[in-house]
Amino acid sequence: METKQRNIRFQAELVKFKLIKPFAIFKCLQTFMDDFAFQNIDLACSILEVCGRFLYRTQATHERTVNLINAMLRIKQHKNLDARYNTMIENAYYVCRPPEQKARAKRKERPPVHDYIRHLIFTKLNKTNLDFVKKQLRKLHWPLVPPPAPPVPCSSSCPRALSLARSLS
Secondary structure, eight states: OHHHHHHHHHHHHHHHTTSSOHHHHHHHHHHHHHTOSHHHHHHHHHHHHHHHHHHHHSTTTHHHHHHHHHHHHHHHHHSOOOHHHHHHHHHHHHHHSOOOOOOOOOOOOOOHHHHHHHHIIIIIOSSTTHHHHHHHHHHSOGGGSOOOSSOOOHHHHOTHHHHHHHHHO
C-alpha cells in the first residue's frame, strides 16, 4: 500500500510540474472512482491532496476536476464509509476548494512613533525594565508626537501602565 501511495504522489507531483499530462492522473482517478473502496479511497485522496488544487485552478482541467470531486462527494454520501474515509474525502475536497475567507480587517494606520510607544508599553514594560521604558518615553520629543485618534483605556489592557504613569509624573 505504501509503495502505491508513494508512486501515486510522485505522479501527482509530476503533473504539477507539467512533466506528465493531467489526463494520465484523471485516468487513475476514474479507475479509483469506479471501484471506490478502501485502498482506492486512500489513493484518490492522495492524488487530490497533491495536485487537486492545481487541476482545479488550471483552465483546461477545471471542469473535469469539479465533476470528479462532486462525484466523489456523492459516492461518499451514498456509501456508509468509516469516519476515517469520510475525513479523508473532506480533507481532499477542502484542499482542492478551500472555503471562502472573509476579508481581513485593515490594520489601523498609525504613525511610527505611536507604534514605538505601543511596543514599549505593551511588550517591553515589566517590573525589571521599568526604568528603561521611562527613559525611552522621556527621550521622545512630545510636541512632535501627534495625538492618538481615540484614547485607549490602558488600565484594562495593561495593568502595569498605571505604575508607569505614576512613576512618570
